[in-house]
Amino acid sequence: MALLVMKFGGSSVSDAAAMSRVARRVVAVREAGDQVAVVVSAMGDTTDELLDLAAQVAPGVPPEREMDMLLSAGERMSMALLAMAVQQLGVPARSFTGWMAGMRTDTAHGSARLLDVQPARVRRALDEGSVAIVAGFQGISTDDDVTTLGRGGSDTTAVALAAALDADVCEIYTDVDGLYTADPRIVPSARRVTRLTIEETLEMAAHGAKILHLRAVEYARRFNVPLHVRSSFSDQEGTRILTGRPLTEDTMEEPIISGIAHDRSLGKVTAVGIPDRPGAAAAVVGAVARAGVSVDMIVQNVSTSDAATSDISFTIPEADGRTTVAAVRALQDEMGFADVLYTSHVGKLSLIGAGMRSNPSVASRLFAALADAGVNIEMISTSEIRISVICDQVDLEDAVRAVHTAFELDADEDAVVYGGTGR
Amino acid sequence: MALLVMKFGGSSVSDAAAMSRVARRVVAVREAGDQVAVVVSAMGDTTDELLDLAAQVAPGVPPEREMDMLLSAGERMSMALLAMAVQQLGVPARSFTGWMAGMRTDTAHGSARLLDVQPARVRRALDEGSVAIVAGFQGISTDDDVTTLGRGGSDTTAVALAAALDADVCEIYTDVDGLYTADPRIVPSARRVTRLTIEETLEMAAHGAKILHLRAVEYARRFNVPLHVRSSFSDQEGTRILTGRPLTEDTMEEPIISGIAHDRSLGKVTAVGIPDRPGAAAAVVGAVARAGVSVDMIVQNVSTSDAATSDISFTIPEADGRTTVAAVRALQDEMGFADVLYTSHVGKLSLIGAGMRSNPSVASRLFAALADAGVNIEMISTSEIRISVICDQVDLEDAVRAVHTAFELDADEDAVVYGGTGR
Numbered sequence: 001m002a003l004l005v006m007k008f009g010g011s012s013v014s015d016a017a018a019m020s021r022v023a024r025r026v027v028a029v030r031e032a033g034d035q036v037a038v039v040v041s042a043m044g045d046t047t048d049e050l051l052d053l054a055a056q057v058a059p060g061v062p063p064e065r066e067m068d069m070l071l072s073a074g075e076r077m078s079m080a081l082l083a084m085a086v087q088q089l090g091v092p093a094r095s096f097t098g099w100m101a102g103m104r105t106d107t108a109h110g111s112a113r114l115l116d117v118q119p120a121r122v123r124r125a126l127d128e129g130s131v132a133i134v135a136g137f138q139g140i141s142t143d144d145d146v147t148t149l150g151r152g153g154s155d156t157t158a159v160a161l162a163a164a165l166d167a168d169v170c171e172i173y174t175d176v177d178g179l180y181t182a183d184p185r186i187v188p189s190a191r192r193v194t195r196l197t198i199e200e201t202l203e204m205a206a207h208g209a210k211i212l213h214l215r216a217v218e219y220a221r222r223f224n225v226p227l228h229v230r231s232s233f234s235d236q237e238g239t240r241i242l243t244g245r246p247l248t249e250d251t252m253e254e255p256i257i258s259g260i261a262h263d264r265s266l267g268k269v270t271a272v273g274i275p276d277r278p279g280a281a282a283a284v285v286g287a288v289a290r291a292g293v294s295v296d297m298i299v300q301n302v303s304t305s306d307a308a309t310s311d312i313s314f315t316i317p318e319a320d321g322r323t324t325v326a327a328v329r330a331l332q333d334e335m336g337f338a339d340v341l342y343t344s345h346v347g348k349l350s351l352i353g354a355g356m357r358s359n360p361s362v363a364s365r366l367f368a369a370l371a372d373a374g375v376n377i378e379m380i381s382t383s384e385i386r387i388s389v390i391c392d393q394v395d396l397e398d399a400v401r402a403v404h405t406a407f408e409l410d411a412d413e414d415a416v417v418y419g420g421t422g423r
Numbered sequence: 424m425a426l427l428v429m430k431f432g433g434s435s436v437s438d439a440a441a442m443s444r445v446a447r448r449v450v451a452v453r454e455a456g457d458q459v460a461v462v463v464s465a466m467g468d469t470t471d472e473l474l475d476l477a478a479q480v481a482p483g484v485p486p487e488r489e490m491d492m493l494l495s496a497g498e499r500m501s502m503a504l505l506a507m508a509v510q511q512l513g514v515p516a517r518s519f520t521g522w523m524a525g526m527r528t529d530t531a532h533g534s535a536r537l538l539d540v541q542p543a544r545v546r547r548a549l550d551e552g553s554v555a556i557v558a559g560f561q562g563i564s565t566d567d568d569v570t571t572l573g574r575g576g577s578d579t580t581a582v583a584l585a586a587a588l589d590a591d592v593c594e595i596y597t598d599v600d601g602l603y604t605a606d607p608r609i610v611p612s613a614r615r616v617t618r619l620t621i622e623e624t625l626e627m628a629a630h631g632a633k634i635l636h637l638r639a640v641e642y643a644r645r646f647n648v649p650l651h652v653r654s655s656f657s658d659q660e661g662t663r664i665l666t667g668r669p670l671t672e673d674t675m676e677e678p679i680i681s682g683i684a685h686d687r688s689l690g691k692v693t694a695v696g697i698p699d700r701p702g703a704a705a706a707v708v709g710a711v712a713r714a715g716v717s718v719d720m721i722v723q724n725v726s727t728s729d730a731a732t733s734d735i736s737f738t739i740p741e742a743d744g745r746t747t748v749a750a751v752r753a754l755q756d757e758m759g760f761a762d763v764l765y766t767s768h769v770g771k772l773s774l775i776g777a778g779m780r781s782n783p784s785v786a787s788r789l790f791a792a793l794a795d796a797g798v799n800i801e802m803i804s805t806s807e808i809r810i811s812v813i814c815d816q817v818d819l820e821d822a823v824r825a826v827h828t829a830f831e832l833d834a835d836e837d838a839v840v841y842g843g844t845g846r
Binding site: 016019020054056057058059060063065066067069070072073076079080081082083084085087088093099100121144146 | 439442443473476477479480481482483485486488489490492493495496499500502503504505506507508510511516517518520522523544567569
């Protein structure tokens with residue numbers, strides 16, 4: 001008898017019919033003899049509707065504690081309804097809030113971090129033969145207040161629950177039937193990847209792939225939770241993500257490249273004409289870090305404006321653009337540089353694959369493909385299993401398609417694409 | 424500095440604008456220097472929408488534990504939004520679920536009874552200068568499951584919280600501006616009653632007045648909680664309900680009659696032609712009680728069908744009609760009575776007033792008024808401060824108006840009537 005954690009996002013439980021479909025799926029697994037704990041997000045539009053109500057009542061920045069209290073109602077509704085739908089099929093089910101499921105967090109409302117997971121009540125329900133249904137995205141703080149986990153919260157709940165229950169697998173159901181070699185909305189010939197290492201998945205999530213949230217993948221890697229990404233709308237096998245397994249001959253036969261991630265959410269800041277002296281780059285990047293902004297890629301080169309000076313460019317989350325520019329501008333007089341430029345028209349393409357460790361020609365093949373497609377590379381960064389390039393955002397989709405073809409990732413048939421994604 | 428509990432029903436918080444109006448009212452009290460704990464129901468239609476979703480997902484009888492989990496989301500949303508609206512006005516506010524507010528109940532999902540109220544967190548929030556906002560209608564069971572309190576639940580939460588906090592008053596805000604001498608929808612000239620004893624209020628609630636729920640009034644009497652019924656749509660003084668105060672000369676000057684309640688929710692069962700022998704009435708009523716049905720009024724008299732036998736008639740909640748008739752019919756062969764009749768076309772009029780204790784002419788004046796109006800009295804019951812009569816339901820409104828006039832209760836101006844009522 002295996003123990004499965006099955007996580008369903010908002011688009012999988014958008015209405016009563018979807019809820020019943022999920023219930024049938026859960027019941028089929030339970031009736032096959034396995035134990036099932038389900039983690040569920042708020043129904044389709046619930047979160048947006050609650051945010052809209054909050055904006056009407058408290059325009060501006062609503063208080064975070066109360067926002068968490070409000071938003072946590074969303075999962076409460078969906079989990080109770082799903083428990084009803086499962087019982088309707090003759091299988092006992094019990095729903096549990098974050099508090100009841102032992103999801104203890106810090107007090108950072110809106111983006112709380114899990115401190116401890118003690119799912120004793122969930123375990124008891126499973127041992128009694130019930131399907132346990134747990135509210136995703138929420139917890140209870142050390143102050144006994146309701147918290148939410150922020151972006152990717154429900155995935156994180158599922159992985160944390162799977163780790164605490166020592167589940168055999170954590171199945172993440174979503175609106176696509178697995179991870180693809182590229183976003184099928186951009187590359188219709190993208191192929192589903194049947195297996196990925198957790199490191200590759202981490203690079204994919206960190207560099208723009210939206211199916212799995214980085215935080216949940218990090219949690220899965222830390223606690224060795226095997227993930228399985230599947231569609232709630234089909235019976236496709238999905239993508240299995242392997243953890244804690246050394247590379248064997250078997251995995252060495254995997255393709256060199258497992259996928260291409262892309263990211264449109266970055267901005268690029270350039271400090272122009274910095275007088276050449278040691279520590280200039282450190283001063284700029286240090287100021288940005290002190291402003292609480294994560295720097296992604298950095299390039300320093302001889303200035304186009306004056307050969308005796310250099311330019312420093314770096315990318316940051318677009319949402320932090322204003323903060324970053326202010327932090328850099330504050331250094332301008334002291335450091336004596338000419339100007340601060342900002343653009344949000346950047347795109348990042350990342351080529352990811354565990355196989356590139358042993359294949360030195362990947363970079364040159366990538367650059368050649370981009371050159372053939374007429375895409376200008378502005379910045380480059382690499383890890384052991386990833387190469388990322390920054391280009392103009394208008395070139396990004398062409399770049400993804402060109403690289404996909406160059407690395408022979410195209411499938412014979414086009415992929416099927418469903419609706420939006422949940423939280 | 425006084426401590427007020429203010430309870431707002433669903434129609435008082437039906438949308439963002441209503442929520443902001445309630446917030447202004449709460450803030451005005453807080454800024455005048457008093458401590459305020461607010462109890463709030465689910466917004467307007469929320470409960471109906473949740474019930475509708477449950478019916479779609481689980482047609483038939485949905486599981487009660489999950490229904491409570493689902494419905495409790497309603498108050499969670501309204502209390503969080505109200506806390507935001509109060510903070511928007513610059514006053515700190517914190518919301519608390521039934522669990523957080525220490526509302527411990529038994530495990531009877533859907534109609535749980537409060538066992539213990541320990542609002543330590545509410546007290547702490549008040550002492551810190553915050554407005555405390557508590558979810559009505561819900562609690563946490565001895566099994567640590569979410570429960571709801573059933574009909575009148577939010578009123579009961581408010582009274583229980585007021586008792587536990589030793590509040591100076593529990594203000595019940597609703598969509599009418601107090602208790603009236605009769606339902607203003609039937610008697611436009613009904614007058615607002617400025618003061619009522621808790622006993623009178625109990626009789627009113629027990630016999631059909633819908634503003635305050637019987638259970639909450641019983642709780643208020645037991646714990647000596649002063650109630651104040653007011654409109655959330657006006658600044659009218661409302662109705663003050665006095666508890667634990669002996670009748671003084673001051674109250675002796677109150678009018679003899681404080682109001683007329685009416686009730687259309689009853690059914691009448693008649694066992695016809697019961698052979699006259701001791702214990703016949705006890706046997707019939709006993710069988711009904713064993714079926715879990717509360718008998719309201721009972722009349723036994725010589726049968727119209729056969730003078731050697733008697734008829735027993737009694738009233739019960741209309742919802743229990745089928746159960747009751749079955750229970751009585753099961754006795755038919757054994758007891759040898761002729762037939763069992765049932766009608767839901769009955770109305771009950773109750774005349775209530777602490778002053779009637781010392782005024783023996785009330786009953787005859789009532790009967791005369793009904794006779795003049797052509798209303799036939801089918802059954803009569805009395806308490807020390809109430810006389811109730813059963814009549815045909817088609818005559819009920821005429822009866823209420825005639826009695827209202829006969830006891831000189833009519834006002835010069837018509838009352839203002841607002842929308843529906845919350846739970």
